[in-house]
Amino acid sequence: MLEIRDLHVSVEDKEILKGVNLVIPKGEIHAIMGRNGSGKSTLSYVMAGKSGYEITKGEIILDGVNILDMEPNERASAGLFLAFQYPIEIPGVATMTFLKAAMNAQRKARGEEELSTPDFMREVKQAAKMLEIDNKMLKRALNVGFSGGEKKRAEILQMALLKPKMCVFDETDSGLDIDALRIVSQGVNALRDANRSMLVITHYQRLLNYIIPDVVHVFSNGKIVKSGDKSLALELEEKGYAQYDESAA
């Protein structure tokens, strides 16, 4: 379970997050919707531990532990996964090599044994099949020259293999055509699990037709201004974000 308590975050003395409160119980999918510049992506980076953000107040608690003092890799090993809006290129490192390095690093951090190569191959093949990722793509350098769809599928592949407890999707639908969106959503849905929580951050309602959330939160001016069930997303699509600007100010 994830709990964010009164989170305040500044960048260069400008407050971006102004008291975020959020609870995502085990097994639930929550969506955060908001217009560009509302601080949605900042929230995902702060959760994952990116540097350059000053946390002035608040806590982020994952399974009873405040993760704010942990390094990004420690948070990852504790079960936090962030699917990037713009996945980063790692030249010369084959996707397969990267997957193995990441899986073994997390296992090592948790005091588990390294995966044997046959076990690793089996797991990768299985997950890749679900995401319609072929062998050729696994041999290419991670994200280098990947299309938008390939990049997002590679993100979900990593998530499938790393088996996180808490997944954060930052604008995962951006840059996807309808087919890629379908494949990615299928991948995410296949990973729904009673022990896994998910947070889908998005600008458009479209993605939520494929990944059906339990709860929708409206994000405006650095905090959550309204929460409701999935129908809230449709209402937003129809009426826009303007109605919330007032209440946040």
Added chain:
Amino acid sequence: MPAVKETIDQVKEIDLEKYKYGFETDIKSDKAPKGLSEDIVRFISAKKDEPEWMLEWRLDAYKRWLTMDEPDWAKLDYPKIDFNDIYFYSAPKSTPGPKSLDEVDPDLLETYKKLGIPLSEQAVLAGVEGAKIAVDAVFDSVSVVTTFREELAKSGIIFCSISEAIKEHPDLIKKYLGSVVPVTDNYYSTLNCAVFTDGSFVYIPKGVRCPMELSTYFRINEKNTGQFERTLIIAEEDTYVSYLEGCTAPMRDENQLHAAVVELVALENAEIKYSTVQNWYPGNKEGVGGIYNFVTKRGDCRGDNSKISWTQVETGSAITWKYPSCILRGDGSRGEFYSIAISNGYQQIDSGTKMIHLGKNTSSKVIAKGIAAGFSDNTYRGLISAHKKAKNARNFTQCDSLLIGDKCGAHTIPYIEAKNSSVIFEHEATTSKISDEQMFYCQQRGLNEEEAVALIVNGFVRDVLQHLPMEFMVETQKLINISLEGSVG
């Protein structure tokens, strides 16, 4: 060996030091008096029981060296070397010359075992047939053993120490020694001509494809001792040989000098592949100690359609001054240079290559990857030239530098000279930093900072890594990781 154990324990205590090969072997040695003079040159020659012509050659080089000045054009900063404070000859007392394995001092065998070098033919023979590696082990100034000699001799291949070759194959030595790197080529090579003590000699007779990897492992053990090795490889017509050299030294506070000369001769249709993994002691975190590595390596593609390929992984030494080069004399000959140069701490590297196109339709390829971390300086310096008769000469050069942190420097200094209009030379260069985004991405997937840097660097050098012999690829990847430890944070 209590002394070795003590050294190892001491090394372990200084846990800031990551140099794995920093132990010292406690073995009695036979040394020349410190310093350099005509007498020392005579001493070395006498120790080696050399013929008169060899002594003359050395004395001539010594006289010429006295008139030369130390070059200062490299982007390297180090105090003037005091040549009178160096031992120019040191040999383990028990080993007057290379022998069979049974006769080698067990302490020496133990040293090489600790370095992970297979000196036992039995152990290797028991493995896969294709994985055989013949080794010439050079300890301070002398070759202590050369393995697989008999087996190689069956194909007519000569693989022995250069000292033996001088005595047993004088015609080959007279014909080829100094024919690629002339006696007066440069300050350090001329010094080497005067005082070289040992090294390897390889001769591949016409039409023979060398059935196994040949390698030499150089180890500097004695204090204040310079190592001046000399390697000569001759590949006759229609031959192939792959050769690997590795180097390590104990950790010491003072700087030690290593000035080697390597000459390669490739005749018609011959191919020589020469790989180096250089891991001399680089000095400690504050930049104290470490090897000064001034090396002249040159290959001569003397015959038509011959090929010489240099691959180097440079991770050690306080100072590296090294430009493995190819003279593309034969028509259609080809030169290649693949390099990974990693500097950390206060290391300084000025390294690169020279591709001298003389023949028609000659081609060359240069891929150099420099990685600078800590307070180090890493310079690529390369010359690509074409003579006016070198019609249709082609070169492709790619030079990439990667910076880790903001206290280090990477520099690329290309020299390009084309003296006829049919030449096509291409040069690409990039300089990049490991970005915060890349680091964050890798860390988000669970890699810690050092693992992330190692992974990104291994990706950066991949084009070069794949040119190393299979056996050394994994070892090199590990070496890269060790060399970069402590480079972040």
